[in-house]
Amino acid sequence: MLRKTLSSLLLTLACFQASGALGAEMVVIVSARNATEVLRADQVADIFLGQSARFPDGALAAAVDQPIGAPQRDVFYLKVAAKSPALLKAYWTKMIFTGRGQPPREEPDSVSVRRLVADNPGLIGYIDRAALDASVKPVLVVR
Template identity: 30%
Template sequence: MLTLVLGLLPLSATALERQVVLIAHPNVANTSLTRDTTRAIFAMRQRSWPDGQAVRVFVLPNDHPVHARFAKERLTVYPHQLQLAWDRMVFSGTGQAPSQVNTQSEMLERVATTPGALGYLEREYLDERVQVITMD
């Protein structure tokens, strides 16, 4: 029995490291967001934080597995639905798409150095330069 339990521990630690978390620049006052607010921000419908500060949204490419997991698990939408919303705003002239980064390391760097930034990455990429935003 003990062997079975010990055999599961590395899997649990690995699963925790691979968890996709919402991250923000350290100057962002909010430490939590609702799923609806997070979805509105990533759909580019809400352009500011609840305290009025402008949001700079960063995303990974549509075909990146972490982007797909974030969209499905955290926002409960498919990546193509986000892309359609962004395309609609860009083509109609009512908004712009989020800034795209190519890697999780680049995501960390851009969010850490851009005031008001919001993004996501796997927990294993976190460091002290960004804060984790919880979703209610």
């Protein structure tokens, strides 16, 4: 038990280091055609964790993730949902096993996430701020 706790703590510290190493701010984005202007971190976490399938205005929402192992993904979930990669894996294992949900679709990088989200007002994703353009709009800054 102590070993598992220590491993989790070390992983969390590594995620914080990755955040600093990225040096880039991340933003949660929706299509420029989406009516949503701002979301709270808990609202974003609910969508990404399959607890909500709607934006605050009632429109359908589906999350788009970065790939497993990507530093952006680790930092995003740690800061927005308070979940380390190990906790996130355990969460989705339980959700899948109990039939209560499936993890979000994955795209290989920020540019791919931006393109997909820009084309579909029902999607939400997170990208490096540097990948932001007029086709999408930020609804939450992840610091």
